[in-house]
Amino acid sequence: MNTVLARIQGSHNTLARSLGLVVFAGAVLFIASEALGAYNELQLANGAYYFAVLAGLTVLTGLSGQISLGHGALMAVGAYTVALLIGNEQWPLVPALLAAVALTTLVGIAVGAAATRLRGPYLAGATLAFAIGLPALADKYTGTFGGENGLVVNPPTPPSWLGANFPLERWEAWIAGLGALVVLFVMNNLVRSGVGRSFRAVRDDEIAASLCGLRVARVQTLAFVLSAACAGLGGGLLTVVLQLASPGAFQLELSLSLLTAIVLGGLGSLLGAVWGAAVLVLLPSWTNDIAHSFSLSTGVSANMPLAIYGLVLITAMLVWPSGIQGGVRAVVSRVGKRRGPRAKGAAP
Amino acid sequence: MTRFIDLTLNGISTGAVYAAVALALVLTWRATRIVNFAQGGMLMITTFIASSVISTSGSYWLGFAVALVCGLVLGAVVERALMRRVESGAPLNAVIVALGLLILLQALAGMIWGNTPRSFPPAFSIRGYDVGGTHVLFAPNDTFTVLVVIGVAAGLAALFRGTTIGLKMRAAAFQPEVARMLGVRVGRMFTLGWALAALVGSLAGLLVAPAVFVGPNQFDPILIFGFTAAVLGGLDSPVGAVVGGVALGLVLSYVSGYEGASLVTLAALVILIAVLMIRPGGLFSSTQERRV
Numbered sequence: 001m002n003t004v005l006a007r008i009q010g011s012h013n014t015l016a017r018s019l020g021l022v023v024f025a026g027a028v029l030f031i032a033s034e035a036l037g038a039y040n041e042l043q044l045a046n047g048a049y050y051f052a053v054l055a056g057l058t059v060l061t062g063l064s065g066q067i068s069l070g071h072g073a074l075m076a077v078g079a080y081t082v083a084l085l086i087g088n089e090q091w092p093l094v095p096a097l098l099a100a101v102a103l104t105t106l107v108g109i110a111v112g113a114a115a116t117r118l119r120g121p122y123l124a125g126a127t128l129a130f131a132i133g134l135p136a137l138a139d140k141y142t143g144t145f146g147g148e149n150g151l152v153v154n155p156p157t158p159p160s161w162l163g164a165n166f167p168l169e170r171w172e173a174w175i176a177g178l179g180a181l182v183v184l185f186v187m188n189n190l191v192r193s194g195v196g197r198s199f200r201a202v203r204d205d206e207i208a209a210s211l212c213g214l215r216v217a218r219v220q221t222l223a224f225v226l227s228a229a230c231a232g233l234g235g236g237l238l239t240v241v242l243q244l245a246s247p248g249a250f251q252l253e254l255s256l257s258l259l260t261a262i263v264l265g266g267l268g269s270l271l272g273a274v275w276g277a278a279v280l281v282l283l284p285s286w287t288n289d290i291a292h293s294f295s296l297s298t299g300v301s302a303n304m305p306l307a308i309y310g311l312v313l314i315t316a317m318l319v320w321p322s323g324i325q326g327g328v329r330a331v332v333s334r335v336g337k338r339r340g341p342r343a344k345g346a347a348p
Numbered sequence: 349m350t351r352f353i354d355l356t357l358n359g360i361s362t363g364a365v366y367a368a369v370a371l372a373l374v375l376t377w378r379a380t381r382i383v384n385f386a387q388g389g390m391l392m393i394t395t396f397i398a399s400s401v402i403s404t405s406g407s408y409w410l411g412f413a414v415a416l417v418c419g420l421v422l423g424a425v426v427e428r429a430l431m432r433r434v435e436s437g438a439p440l441n442a443v444i445v446a447l448g449l450l451i452l453l454q455a456l457a458g459m460i461w462g463n464t465p466r467s468f469p470p471a472f473s474i475r476g477y478d479v480g481g482t483h484v485l486f487a488p489n490d491t492f493t494v495l496v497v498i499g500v501a502a503g504l505a506a507l508f509r510g511t512t513i514g515l516k517m518r519a520a521a522f523q524p525e526v527a528r529m530l531g532v533r534v535g536r537m538f539t540l541g542w543a544l545a546a547l548v549g550s551l552a553g554l555l556v557a558p559a560v561f562v563g564p565n566q567f568d569p570i571l572i573f574g575f576t577a578a579v580l581g582g583l584d585s586p587v588g589a590v591v592g593g594v595a596l597g598l599v600l601s602y603v604s605g606y607e608g609a610s611l612v613t614l615a616a617l618v619i620l621i622a623v624l625m626i627r628p629g630g631l632f633s634s635t636q637e638r639r640v
Contacts, residue, residue: 067440069447114621117628120439121383124447125575126620128385132568133613140610252568256451263444303458303564310452317445318433 018188022181029177033170041169043281048176049237050277052183054261055270056230062268064223065203070127071231072255073134078104078235083151083245093156100236101229108228116220131255135247150246176237183230187270199223260309263316265325272325354485355605361490363597364497368552369574370589372545377583378521379541380435385446388571389453390546391553394419396461399468399562415550423546427539454564465563493555500548501590569613576620582630
């Protein structure tokens with residue numbers, strides 16, 4: 001497994017490397033979904049749509065240096081689009097997801113154009129207002145968006161050639177996993193391309209970047225729009241997996257936990273986004289188990305994940321800003337050094 | 349017409365609360381160039397403490413005083429323990445730490461007091477004044493709110509303009525290096541700034557709690573409105589914060605009254621973006637450039 005990864009990482013062609021990475025990740029996902037039970041398949045599906053969102057967000061914050069607390073709300077745009085198109089208009093799945101991406105892209109252009117003119121705390125405040133304000137629209141237009149109860153959609157049906165007994169959870173995991181792979185492919189190419197370099201250039205020094213001929217505002221808007229599109233896809237997949245789009249799922253906590261996940265994984269790292277997605281899925285069930293075994297009250301256990309997110313954000317920023325992936329990378333490079341110069345290429 | 353007058357009066361009293369939150373944000377921004385997004389969580393905690401003290405002791409004013417003292421201490425502790433370490437780093441780090449503190453405080457409040465919002469008593473009657481046979485939407489409690497906020501703003505102005513300690517705080521905020529060379533204990537001034545800010549914030553929490561109830565997430569919109577008001581006033585100016593707060597209170601009261609309460613936060617967002625686009629330094633900016 002390590003040699004496969006090393007060969008993928010060692011390849012010089014970005015496109016081939018991304019394809020290799022996607023095939024490898026797809027194989028891992030496929031084997032995992034075959035081996036897991038229904039509950040874990042659902043967790044896999046949840047992790048996959050979280051990854052789609054986090055990949056975009058980590059590129060936005062880590063590479064182009066913009067913070068967004070509004071990605072939970074952008075997910076809501078994608079989720080409600082899919083729920084309305086599949087539930088009311090009987091659209092097939094793929095066009096509905098594409099429409100969700102398209103609509104969120106448009107919202108992303110509007111928000112991103114405003115966002116490029118804002119810096120640090122101003123951007124955080126504006127996107128915070130977006131995250132708190134948008135779910136309220138579900139209340140305002142109850143007829144369309146179903147108010148507090150949200151919109152329910154029918155579960156996707158697995159195609160008949162997979163057999164009559166094909167589990168629904170596995171089909172959902174495949175759909176969400178495929179979406180995540182698409183995001184992985186696009187983002188992995190992008191990060192290593194000229195576009196990715198222009199993101200980093202703008203993040204590190206706007207004046208120097210514009211002296212090199214980069215249009216700073218345009219580059220920042222592009223980063224925001226890309227991450228918005230990812231959030232739209234993630235939101236749409238969320239509706240498919242949970243069969244529900246409701247305002248309760250898109251409160252401020254969602255946006256803040258997304259931020260926690262990318263900080264924890266390591267800002268700007270796609271593999272870090274995988275770690276972040278795993279934490280977002282596993283932490284609530286772990287804390288639930290812990291609370292259960294220590295017979296803590298439901299008030300305590302329900303708030304435990306949030307408390308941990310808060311602690312993680314604070315300690316990560318004070319102590320360990322490079323996140324889990326940074327730690328893994330440090331260990332890998334230390335091991336690589338001990339093994340000699342040949343393995344050096346394996347360390348990303 | 350009566351409706352318009354009612355909404356105007358209501359806008360003034362809610363605007364006074366937004367002004368208080370904005371003042372708290374401006375104080376921390378002036379002291380350390382950090383927008384304290386945890387302010388919403390800090391004033392939520394102190395208001396919960398007040399609620400507990402009031403329900404056990406039965407005395408509103410005891411709870412009021414305890415909340416203010418807790419706010420003062422909490423502000424100082426947060427600055428010394430957390431923010432001191434990120435003040436000199438990238439602005440994004442401070443924002444993330446503040447947001448981490450916000451969720452941590454919200455989670456702790458949910459663990460201790462539960463997630464169901466509870467009612468909070470007003471200081472004075474909330475039955476509107478009787479004007480010509482009808483009750484207007486302005487009660488003795490609103491008079492109290494407006495007077496308290498005016499008093500706080502005047503007190504802060506007197507502190508910054510008229511006392512040595514205020515002068516030292518301003519020096520530490522604007523020229524920390526020079527201030528340090530002149531013998532100002534800059535770190536202490538930062539802590540004092542945060543403590544004062546949290547005091548004003550906890551006051552805002554007490555004033556607004558009867559209207560929005562006390563719960564872990566009940567004050568999220570108040571934080572947004574306070575931030576918008578502070579940006580309206582330019583983030584640097586206490587006078588701007590008060591004027592921005594009242595202006596925002598009026599606009600949001602009309603939006604809520606004529607278009608529906610669920611649009612209020614989005615309206616605040618539109619105002620925020622519009623101000624940042626047209627006059628990034630706020631409506632009362634003395635300097636032309638915003639710090640980037």
